[in-house]
Amino acid sequence: MSSSLTQSDKRGVAGDRVFSALTVSAGVLILLTLAFVVLFLAANSRDAVYQEDQGGWIIGAFLEYAYPLVIGTLVASLIAIVLAAPVAVGVALYISHYAPPRWSKSIGYVIDLLAAIPSVVYGAWGMSFLGPELIPVYNWLHENLGFLPFFAGDPSQTGRTIFTAGIVLGVMILPIITSVCREIFIQTPKLHEEAALALGATRWEMIKMSVFPFARAGIISGIMLGLGRALGETMAVALVLSPGMLTASLISNGNSTIPAEIALGFPEAPPGSERQAQLIAIGLVLFIITLLVNMTARWIVSRHKEFSGAN
Amino acid sequence: MTQTPTPTSVQSPSGPPQLSEGNRRRSSLTQNTLPSWLWMALLAAAVVIGAALSALLGFNLATWFIFTAVIYVASSYFITRTRVNRRRATDALWTNLIYLAFALALMPLVSVIWSVSSVGIQGLTEPGFLNSEMQGVTGLVDEQSQTEGTPVLGGIRHAMIGSLLITLAATAISVPIGLMTSIYLVEYSRGGPLSRAITFFVDVMTGIPSIVAGLFAGAAMAWFLSVFSSVTGLLSTQRSTLGITAAIALSVLMVPVVVRTTEEMLRVVPNELREASYALGVRKWRTILKVVLPTAISGIASGVTLAIARVIGETAPILVTAGFVVNTNWNLFQGWMTALPVYIFRQFQNPTSPNFSDPSEQRAWAAALVLILIVMGLNLFARLIATLFAPKQAGR
Amino acid sequence: LVGCGESNTPAAEGDSEGEGASSEVAGTLVGGGASSQEAAMTAWTDGFTSVAPDAQVNYASVGSGGGRDGFLGGEYDFAGSDAAMSDEEWESSKEICGPEGAFHVPSYISPVAVAFNVEGIDDTLNLDADTIASIFAGEVTSWDDEAIAEHNPDIELPSTPITVVHRADDSGTTENFVDYLATASDVWDYEVSGEWPGEIAAESAQQTSGVVGLTSDTDGAITYADASQIGDLGTVAVQVGEEYVEYSPEAASQAVASSSPVEGQASNNMAYELDRRTEESGAYPVVLVSYHIFCNEYPDQETADLAVAFGEYVLSEDGQATAEAAAGNAPISEDLRSGAMESLSAITVAE
Amino acid sequence: MSKRVDAVDLNVYYGDFLAVEGINMSIDARAVTAFIGPSGCGKTTFLRSLNRMHEVLPGARVKGELLLDGEDIYAPGVDPVTVRTQVGMVFQRPNPFPTMSLRENVLAGYKLNGARLSRSESDDIVESALSSANLWTEVKDRLDKPGSGLSGGQQQRLCIARTIAVKPDVILMDEPCSALDPISTLAIEDLIGELQRDYTVIIVTHNMQQAARVSQKTAFFNIAGTGKPGKLIEYDDTTSIFNTPKEKSTEDYVSGRFG
Amino acid sequence: MSKRVDAVDLNVYYGDFLAVEGINMSIDARAVTAFIGPSGCGKTTFLRSLNRMHEVLPGARVKGELLLDGEDIYAPGVDPVTVRTQVGMVFQRPNPFPTMSLRENVLAGYKLNGARLSRSESDDIVESALSSANLWTEVKDRLDKPGSGLSGGQQQRLCIARTIAVKPDVILMDEPCSALDPISTLAIEDLIGELQRDYTVIIVTHNMQQAARVSQKTAFFNIAGTGKPGKLIEYDDTTSIFNTPKEKSTEDYVSGRFG
């Protein structure tokens, strides 16, 4: 025991310093990497918006090119998230609160299997199995709900539509959301669950009173992770989709997403060409989209900060 | 009379009576209980009616399932609602929906696994599949396999080794960085601008398309090597297509997943545990390492596995950063490497023999199966670690 | 007899017969580029190791553009490409390849088949460039359309709707096919590039195997693909002059032979400006020439030797036969081969 | 609105560990019954089995009968939710909902019934419940703040308010005054006295004086040794337990100097 | 091994909320000082500021001086960890580490700091700490079981054992006996009596008798009204506080009927 308060165990203090310095540098490293990524994208995309021989800035032309892809990306991700998020939360709840406790671990493991499947395989599955299976569904939707703009166009006869891509993405992000939600749900303090049950809450009411409020930030985090994956997924979409121009209809061929466009275009893009720059520039655009989407999510989470779960 | 209630029986679907606001008098705890055979009967009826309705539209499994589910969920809701009360009906509804969600999630899983293994198992059992490489396997060999029925040659040894090495390297890079960052965010930062910037940009990182990560890593490595060789004069002939470049590309994709999941897991560790440790005169870093991390370990393990699963299946970034070879390379820092997904993708897309593509397809599915098995193995391993450190169960 | 070991001016003119010929080159040559070359490349790299046991060739099929990018960035020793370098690219190649820059040699010529899957049409279909263009532009939408029938009076055409299938990825095949449509027909007025014109709504799939697969699965589908990979699909005989020409290696070679080389790049360059409007009898103008791009100057002897030895092996009779057997590629003609061998012999080592 | 509770041969387990053995007792309606006994003897465990909260823990189970006005709450077909609406509980460790405001915490049970409360009705409920729990004056200005920013004693009173707000038939309280100062303790004891007029109240307490003050009957639990199950040793009128206990161990315990 | 504690003009805040105001007091070494006062008056808050645990909460801060044997623990350059190794604390709500066994919980103060103990050393420490906390006999057979499977009172004693195992100079105890039965309470009070010979002990209690029994000095805290800060009303020898308090409010409080 040291005699004076300012004399403290030197090694301990050093340990604290080193550790906190390490954590900060890890964070800074991430920021730096990201800054380099942005720099890389920005430097290489200049030609997409500035061409000497076309009279300088050609932002208009670029936007013309980019906006259908932006919409396609958002639509596919939206379909994925709308389909996957409720199911994923449901599955996570099933594992944490409904399944027989003895089985719940194994069941969680089974769902994690979905995450183990590489995206190429999802792509191949979506292209060769799911797409064809959905053709009659699209025909039906078109016949019966054709008055809605999303089901208006001629239904695809190969099933390779943005809707199929959205479903495949949904399946891909399902385990991500499930896994994050499940871990958080399990952490819900027993104390709070019991508080609700003791008031005579049914299981669902207990979940609403104790589990969801506690897990709110976690659920949103999980969804954002999934959304990030959906926005950035390349190979599966490239395989499943039959890309083309922007159409309002979700069940006809057409539409494309930014990552798919990059993956499909980049290999053949001549070095240093405007095309290459264009592809990198839409990468930057995707970056900005992700930025905006996450800003919104963070904003939603932060509004309830005062009422946070831990203590 | 004995009864061994388990948490599942916390809410059995059978509903007892309920107090209406004005009249709190109940005569029995089980009054109005709906007998459990009712649900069996209801399910059976739903199955039959579902089948009938589906047959009207031209029978298929999907519509059968949908009709059955809708009929069962809706009718059990209405029965509970009319015979018992609204709260119990709501509870039953959600219970059914949650079970349904689970069933729904299983469907693609089963379907994908079936797609993979129906061809993949055959490929896996070919002699030497796990143990040989693609050296010497040309279109002629495949043509022979397909037309004359000789065994499908060629294996994935090189690709498995490549994938494992690259993924391990990526994990070794990104898990410490990701974990440290999330520790910074949860334990050290007090909501300052740095932490907000990190949180924010990590979010943004989740959406980087994988190919962009690959291009970036390739460019970064090339730049680094040129600077390095111009400064030191060493490694001037070193090229940037390396296993380690791929690992860096994958790290860019992994880090945000690790940060985001571990951040959430650390946040739910109760503060009173940290306080208990501080009060014992334990330094913060030790508290974090020995109290906070073990408490959150299970979630962290899940997060890391998730991150690994995310990147181990990546194709494009590995192809552009690590190349594609037909034999084994154990060195991450020298020469090209093949990864399983690249192998799978190439076998699908550019069969070794374009006109006799069955052997290639078979190899692709089998390799996919192996990849899934590898991720499962890693997952199991992570869970093992997690249970070793996880909070001991029990307690209220 | 191919004694291309130590000297930087490789001997072997023309007839390196492959069999028994063994080379002493050693080391690893890395290349990257067109994925369409992958199957042939697998055969070549494999065959090359039997000729030069100590040498290894790695090839990453990152796409023609990616291959050229990597080549110009110094990542690859050679590139495989479905399209020739632009002049700017050639200029920038001087940075790594010395004052003469890089040059192309043809590695194979593929006829691009216009292939279809229509129940009821088993034969070859005769079409002219205008009709093909109208079909792919989505203007002719049914198989029994007047425009098709006109060329095929003997065939009973079904009324199946036409589903156009094109490449989803940017591709050399698309570029060559669209170039054909744009030059040979009067109705196609979309920009020529490796990207399918976005204005046309149609089905698409990735890579040759993808379009062929999708076409095979879809009744009424039509696509264009490297002829070596179209399997059982029916094909179109293209009107050239007054006759209808079916694709064949010879017909494709003839179309290239009647074309003029690209001017203005390295003196040993062998890139071609293809003549799509050729009227030459027996020429099939929907062709794609796949190139290997090498440096005129390599930084060290080992790489130079490897590049020459591999380039020569690919062009050798043996190499061409191997690729034909394994990947179904059309071999290139004698003339072209000897010309290309000559080009390769210009490779030197930088001082 | 109150109910009698009878335990018949009740055994309570944590997995294989028998924590409470062979309880037979009959608890009167409209009365206060106190459970006393040394730490770890199974008071909490038994109390939690009275409203089927015990089974919420994994592996935990109950054998025997527990009759609420003659009906077995462990009979097949009984819904634990119904049991719990009739048998309310205040826990040993205060557990307000951290994400809810104070106000929402008090109304939590009420809201469950889907009752649409007008603002004034709910104001009334909140005020009366908090006043009964002697918390109203302390928190009336910050009803919309989260429940976790309270002192230990305040949290405990909040939980009491939340439980009595829903007016269950039987109220279980596990050491409700352990974190309270004398003034609040007095208030809670007054509250218990009032509740007793309409409800069945069961409290666990370590405070003998408190047991003597508020309860009509007292049950003494004890444990023979470590690893052994807790048992009901003596159950009688509070005055008898404290003045003329029949068992030696009861006498030893209640004559302890403390409380 | 004991230290004097002096507070000089100490104000304690939660963000902008002043929870405890203007404390001036001098706490003797080798003595037991009791803090009493109504719920919510800031006893816990003040106690937590004595070993710099308060600042762990976001936004929480302290103004004024707090001298430990004459040295200000809030002076710049003071390492809070050093302060906390010298000033140990038992919390109001028991908080054993869920990831650790009982044994590891007791040894946490050593193990978490990376100390290497031989098996016999650590056995000694575990046994003596648990015995002092009157828990040894109850748990000696399940030292390798998780700490969370204990009853409320057992958990609280475990936390006491954990704190005294590291032998700090000053021991702060926030209602250490609130969840304990009389027997355990007696044992803990005995323990406090022993500790006092070597250590400075400060306990918060709602139990007047306990304060009277164990402490030499007593501090009475009170709060003027909701939203107002807690203040130290009177601080004197325990006998004076209970028999001849100077302040009216002290008298009112200690003459309350309970404890």
Ligand SMILES: Nc1ncnc2c1ncn2[C@@H]1O[C@H](COP(=O)(O)OP(=O)(O)OP(=O)(O)O)[C@@H](O)[C@H]1O
């Ligand atoms: N979750 C649990 N798992 C296993 N055993 C438990 C659990 N909770 C309590 N026990 C054990 O059951 C026995 C009875 O515990 P219980 O909590 O009922 O005691 P109690 O009488 O309430 O004690 P206290 O007065 O200290 O709160 C004790 O031996 C305890 O260790």
Ligand SMILES: Nc1ncnc2c1ncn2[C@@H]1O[C@H](COP(=O)(O)OP(=O)(O)OP(=O)(O)O)[C@@H](O)[C@H]1O
């Ligand atoms: N985390 C917190 N944030 C804001 N205010 C708090 C927080 N914790 C306590 N308070 C407030 O500070 C005041 C003093 O609380 P404190 O916990 O010190 O009371 P206490 O004297 O220990 O009471 P008890 O005897 O009930 O434990 C109370 O008004 C309480 O509501």
Ligand SMILES: [Mg+2]
């Ligand atoms: Mg208890």
Ligand SMILES: [Mg+2]
């Ligand atoms: Mg307190």
Ligand SMILES: O=P([O-])([O-])[O-]
């Ligand atoms: O050679 P491709 O680019 O058409 O595959």
